[in-house]
Amino acid sequence: MTNMRNFMNGDDFFRFVRDENKPPVRCEYCGRLLYYVYPVVGGRQSSAGFYETCDCEGVKQREVEEERKYIEELQQKAKLARVEKLLSQSNLGRRFRERTFENFRFELNPEAYRVALDYAQNFEVYAHKGQGLIFTGSFGVGKTHLAAAIANYLIIHKSVPVVFGSVSFLLGELKRAYELEAISADRIEKQLCTVDLLVIDDLGKEKPTEWLVEKLYFIINNRYEDYRPVVITTNLTLDEIEQRLNVAGSLAGSAIVSRLVEMCRIVPMHGQDFRLSLRKNAC
CATH class of the missing domain: 3.40.50.300 (P-loop containing nucleotide triphosphate hydrolases)
Incomplete structure (x- = not known):
């Protein structure tokens, strides 16, 4: 395993390490290789890893759309709950x-x-x-x-x-x-x-x-x-x-x-x- 990314300006307190045994996947939007990584905090590596998330425009647009749908679902649930309450009070x-x-x-x-x-x-x-x-x-x-x-x-x-x-x-x-x-x-x-x-x-x-x-x-x-x-x-x-x-x-x-x-x-x-x-x- 090799050091993948360092978030503390050279300090190794919080970083990610790549799992070389897991094959990388490609971003469905831009084709960039995304690796399976583990977080390391204070020198202790987590047992739970995940694939990197790409930060390309395609992914950003997907996240915006997913957030919009999530908000719409919440609004619809709130509306249904209000309708049911109004019906019961009517x-x-x-x-x-x-x-x-x-x-x-x-x-x-x-x-x-x-x-x-x-x-x-x-x-x-x-x-x-x-x-x-x-x-x-x-x-x-x-x-x-x-x-x-x-x-x-x-x-x-x-x-x-x-x-x-x-x-x-x-x-x-x-x-x-x-x-x-x-x-x-x-x-x-x-x-x-x-x-x-x-x-x-x-x-x-x-x-x-x-x-x-x-x-x-x-x-x-x-x-x-x-x-x-x-x-x-x-x-x-x-x-x-x-x-x-x-x-x-x-x-x-x-x-x-x-x-x-x-x-x-x-x-x-x-x-x-x-x-x-x-x-x-x-x-």
Whole structure:
């Protein structure tokens, strides 16, 4: 074995020695001979050796490319982890996570589809204005599918936090936290008021107690004042929602609908109950 390289200006404290018994290899880029070497530190030779690395431009470019790919992989893993976290926080169940624009039956409600897709793709523009959507129509025409498709698109493609659920579910969770005097009550209420997009499914289906209507008004009003959008699905007309939420002489329902009209574009949806047609076809 012979001295291969000295890194200490003539001092032998740290150097490499070449293994003459191992044949050299050529750099795949410039053809330079690369030898198998062992590091020697303070006169003690390591038992683990390696082939030299060439410092030509070809190797440098490869290292830059490998670093770029490594960074991209880290970014992709971080994005997937964030998406999974946002999905878990969104309240989207397994069924609704499968509701996408790709598997929506476009021919049933093409205009509603176009409005929903445009809203998702240009969410930043609409969110800046605090503008949301209200999908109206009978059962089984795809209202919830489009609302869930918007939520999934925003979470997966734009990493936008979304909370999804019915009034009964969302406020039921909040009410239980209040009854238990849990610290989470304030957190839940703040999340409903401040999340980037709140999706309320089947508005008007819930039993309108005074507490529920009061909290619903509080949340909608906070979002209205802060230009934070909502997407809503409902089987009722706005007049019917207003009447239903005006409980015990309160006009909170009127105040809620008034704000929603200013905040949201109404998207009517038509057609027969898709789920009912599936059941008929199965018979």
